[in-house]
Amino acid sequence: MLLIKCPWCGERAETEFSYGGEAGITRPRDPDALSDAEWADYLFNRTNPRGAHEELWNHAHGCRRWFGAERDTVSYVIARTYKLGS
Amino acid sequence: MKYSALNLVRNALTGNRNWTPAWRSPEPAREYDVVIVGGGGHGLATAYYLAKEHGIRRVAVLEKGWIGGGNTGRNTTIVRSNYLWTEASLLYEKSMQLWEGLSQDLNYNVMFSQRGVYNLGHTLQDMRDIERRVSANRLNGIDAEVVTAAQLKTAIPYLDTSPDARYPILGASLQRRAGVARHDAVAWGFARAADSLGVDIIEQCEVTAIRTEQGGVSAVETTRGTIRAGKVGVVVAGNASVLASMAGLRLPVESHPLQAFVSEPLKPVLDTVVMSNAVHGYVSQSDKGELVIGAGIDAYLGYGQRGSFPTIEHTMEAIITLFPIFSRVRMLRLWGGIVDVCPDACPIISKTPVAGLYFNCGWGTGGFKATPGSGWTFAHTIAQDRPHELNAPFDLERFTTGALIDEHGAAAVAH
Numbered sequence: 001m002l003l004i005k006c007p008w009c010g011e012r013a014e015t016e017f018s019y020g021g022e023a024g025i026t027r028p029r030d031p032d033a034l035s036d037a038e039w040a041d042y043l044f045n046r047t048n049p050r051g052a053h054e055e056l057w058n059h060a061h062g063c064r065r066w067f068g069a070e071r072d073t074v075s076y077v078i079a080r081t082y083k084l085g086s
Numbered sequence: 087m088k089y090s091a092l093n094l095v096r097n098a099l100t101g102n103r104n105w106t107p108a109w110r111s112p113e114p115a116r117e118y119d120v121v122i123v124g125g126g127g128h129g130l131a132t133a134y135y136l137a138k139e140h141g142i143r144r145v146a147v148l149e150k151g152w153i154g155g156g157n158t159g160r161n162t163t164i165v166r167s168n169y170l171w172t173e174a175s176l177l178y179e180k181s182m183q184l185w186e187g188l189s190q191d192l193n194y195n196v197m198f199s200q201r202g203v204y205n206l207g208h209t210l211q212d213m214r215d216i217e218r219r220v221s222a223n224r225l226n227g228i229d230a231e232v233v234t235a236a237q238l239k240t241a242i243p244y245l246d247t248s249p250d251a252r253y254p255i256l257g258a259s260l261q262r263r264a265g266v267a268r269h270d271a272v273a274w275g276f277a278r279a280a281d282s283l284g285v286d287i288i289e290q291c292e293v294t295a296i297r298t299e300q301g302g303v304s305a306v307e308t309t310r311g312t313i314r315a316g317k318v319g320v321v322v323a324g325n326a327s328v329l330a331s332m333a334g335l336r337l338p339v340e341s342h343p344l345q346a347f348v349s350e351p352l353k354p355v356l357d358t359v360v361m362s363n364a365v366h367g368y369v370s371q372s373d374k375g376e377l378v379i380g381a382g383i384d385a386y387l388g389y390g391q392r393g394s395f396p397t398i399e400h401t402m403e404a405i406i407t408l409f410p411i412f413s414r415v416r417m418l419r420l421w422g423g424i425v426d427v428c429p430d431a432c433p434i435i436s437k438t439p440v441a442g443l444y445f446n447c448g449w450g451t452g453g454f455k456a457t458p459g460s461g462w463t464f465a466h467t468i469a470q471d472r473p474h475e476l477n478a479p480f481d482l483e484r485f486t487t488g489a490l491i492d493e494h495g496a497a498a499v500a501h
Binding site for chain 1: 325327328336337338339340341385386387388389390394395396426429485486487488
């Protein structure tokens with residue numbers, strides 16, 4: 001069981017959270033200017049690293065706020081969690 | 087050495103001293119026509135069909151661990167072909183047809199048992215989806231039928247078909263030709279058959295880099311030295327993104343742990359395979375009497391080859407909902423395989439922008455059943471440098487063109 005530290009609520013069990021996937025993917029400002037390949041890259045391609053991963057989590061059964069986390073995808077150790085934009 | 091009744095008797099009479107290993111352990115050569123990265127079932131099948139169907143025998147299969155140690159030995163062994171969309175069902179049906187002759191073809195008993203697979207429906211919408219899928223299967227020439235709750239009660243006595251169950255069972259789809267196969271035997275059988283055709287199976291050999299020259303693949307760097315290759319086929323399941331990044335490619339897959347469980351051995355209690363989408367679990371009984379149980383992936387990305395406790399709990403809840411009789415059964419073992427999941431829950435069997443580099447990945451939770459067909463189509467794609475019509479729709483390009491094959495939910499369960 002992962003113990004995840006919500007930046008607002010503190011450490012809670014993983015069952016309170018839902019996973020939001022890779023962090024730092026920004027929606028292109030002008031989608032019409034993109035080629036199909038660039039749009040596909042934004043939409044579907046993911047880094048999917050073996051090791052450190054910046055990702056989004058939502059405290060779904062708590063404060064319901066999104067936050068960022070840096071987690072190792074092999075050991076599952078969460079190095080840090082942070083408020084988005086901080 | 088051919089496995090036969092005669093050889094069995096002959097070796098028994100000579101004290102079983104003359105059996106030879108099922109495959110050699112050669113040192114890697116400096117160069118091969120084709121290097122297959124990944125010695126799982128799909129990779130070994132690819133090498134086997136490259137040698138058998140296309141006459142390409144200077145082939146190496148590079149495996150970073152040992153044969154049968156990855157996902158091929160970490161699944162629930164279910165084989166079926168009752169997918170909804172034509173592209174998917176034809177691909178899996180090709181596999182099914184290969185399964186039906188596989189033990190004879192490989193001269194190795196893969197213990198393929200066509201004991202049928204039931205996919206339960208718990209709501210009116212489930213039943214509508216089941217009728218639609220069964221009709222689609224029949225139109226594609228795949229056996230499928232809809233069964234009622236009363237028929238289920240007769241066929242699977244211990245299934246809780248009572249109308250006051252928490253998730254009452256209204257009926258199911260049934261594919262009678264579906265079933266299970268022994269997963270280890272599939273890996274060993276393909277390894278032995280490929281080896282006998284001259285394929286070098288090189289274990290304990292991890293690929294650390296992919297070299298390219300003038301836009302084409304030229305060699306792979308491994309923990310056992312540089313191996314030059316005319317073509318490289320990568321089929322490494324959960325590590326697909328890691329290998330892709332070595333060639334500067336990005337893939338539309340994410341890796342997640344998928345768990346499987348085996349109980350203590352029981353006397354025969356379940357002679358078929360039962361899957362449920364709504365409570366999300368599937369169970370069969372192995373020839374040794376163990377219940378073989380699986381469910382969904384862990385929600386978060388992971389390469390750890392172990393699953394989370396909440397998923398274990400959820401899986402057991404699902405199985406006990408279906409079979410209350412199993413509530414006191416103890417689990418013996420559990421393990422996690424790392425599956426690479428595509429956004430449309432369909433695989434990628436494809437050429438890449440790098441000439442001579444091919445990827446076979448994205449099988450998600452449903453790769454085992456496709457082992458022979460995956461290898462057969464991937465071998466064709468590598469040998470001819472163009473996809474077979476069966477795997478042409480599963481090109482990497484579909485994510486750019488938008489021609490996705492949306493099997494999420496359309497398929498019978500989470501594969």
